[in-house]
Amino acid sequence: MKATESSVRGRFRRRLSDVSYFSARRSNGCIVFRRVAAGQVKRGSRWARGIGGLAAACLFLVPLALMVLGSLRPVGLPPPRGLDLSAGVSAASYAQVSDSIDFARYSLNSLMVAALTVPLSVLFASWAGFAISRMSRKGAGALISISVAALMVPVTALLVGRFSVFKMLGVIDTWVPLVAFALIGMSPIYVLIYAWAFSRIPAELVDAARLEGLGTLGIWRRVGMPLVRPVTAGVATMAFVLSWGDFTSPLIYLFNERIYTLPLGLRELASLPSPMTPTMLAGAVMATLPVLIAMVVGQRWAVSRAR
Numbered sequence: 489m490k491a492t493e494s495s496v497r498g499r500f501r502r503r504l505s506d507v508s509y510f511s512a513r514r515s516n517g518c519i520v521f522r523r524v525a526a527g528q529v530k531r532g533s534r535w536a537r538g539i540g541g542l543a544a545a546c547l548f549l550v551p552l553a554l555m556v557l558g559s560l561r562p563v564g565l566p567p568p569r570g571l572d573l574s575a576g577v578s579a580a581s582y583a584q585v586s587d588s589i590d591f592a593r594y595s596l597n598s599l600m601v602a603a604l605t606v607p608l609s610v611l612f613a614s615w616a617g618f619a620i621s622r623m624s625r626k627g628a629g630a631l632i633s634i635s636v637a638a639l640m641v642p643v644t645a646l647l648v649g650r651f652s653v654f655k656m657l658g659v660i661d662t663w664v665p666l667v668a669f670a671l672i673g674m675s676p677i678y679v680l681i682y683a684w685a686f687s688r689i690p691a692e693l694v695d696a697a698r699l700e701g702l703g704t705l706g707i708w709r710r711v712g713m714p715l716v717r718p719v720t721a722g723v724a725t726m727a728f729v730l731s732w733g734d735f736t737s738p739l740i741y742l743f744n745e746r747i748y749t750l751p752l753g754l755r756e757l758a759s760l761p762s763p764m765t766p767t768m769l770a771g772a773v774m775a776t777l778p779v780l781i782a783m784v785v786g787q788r789w790a791v792s793r794a795r
Contacts, residue, residue: 563578563764600663601749616679617681617684635676661741661743666734718790
């Protein structure tokens with residue numbers, strides 16, 4: 489007899505950390521699982537990861553700092569060559585961004601495209617990853633090899649073929665080509681990440697769910713997805729960053745200025761004369777803020793779910 493939804497959730501809704509801290513050893517021909525408490529993780533490894541992450545973050549913070557400092561220079565001055573604010577600080581360039589381009593409309597267009605792209609990317613990537621994790625070793629290995637090979641294909645080699653297909657379908661100059669890639673998981677790397685995460689779920693847990701009467705989609709929804717919520721947060725954040733900053737696809741498929749996304753709008757700032765460089769950098773700073781907010785929120789949500 490099938491169990492009720494409440495009983496299934498009470499039995500199977502655990503956090504990813506509960507699965508992540510399983511260790512396995514073979515004893516008398518059997519595999520024995522042992523749960524390792526979070527406190528047993530060596531603190532030295534945490535310090536090492538923290539220092540490495542801080543060093544990597546500094547490499548990305550330097551260009552951001554130069555961009556912010558350049559946007560704060562008075563209009564008419566070239567960008568600084570270092571951390572120099574001797575010429576004064578002015579926020580006038582931020583006000584000129586809205587005067588130069590329709591920043592609000594372009595930002596709204598990018599937000600609407602991301603709102604469609606991110607959920608579809610998570611849905612289809614998780615479906616494909618869950619299917620790979622449930623396949624035999626041989627079949628899963630073949631699909632993983634195909635995914636890795638797909639990552640090696642240059643995107644520019646597919647542009648002509650994609651444009652021809654979308655033109656044949658009559659969806660050029662719409663947002664359909666920008667969202668269509670989410671139907672294949674946005675990127676093969678997202679599928680591989682989900683496949684790795686789902687493969688860490690103990691097979692005994694999946695077998696127990698089948699005994700409770702759950703089908704494949706039920707196991708994916710009630711068992712798999714709750715256990716990989718931190719992975720979902722990471723994939724959603726990466727999909728948002730990729731969609732928000734995509735410049736090539738809108739440049740090829742969009743011709744109507746009213747549906748331009750933000751990267752195309754910022755291209756108009758790049759055509760300003762050299763003395764307006766602080767305005768161009770101010771637009772770049774304003775376009776970067778949503779990405780930083782999404783990454784901070786996604787990281788905090790992933791860490792809170794993993795504890």
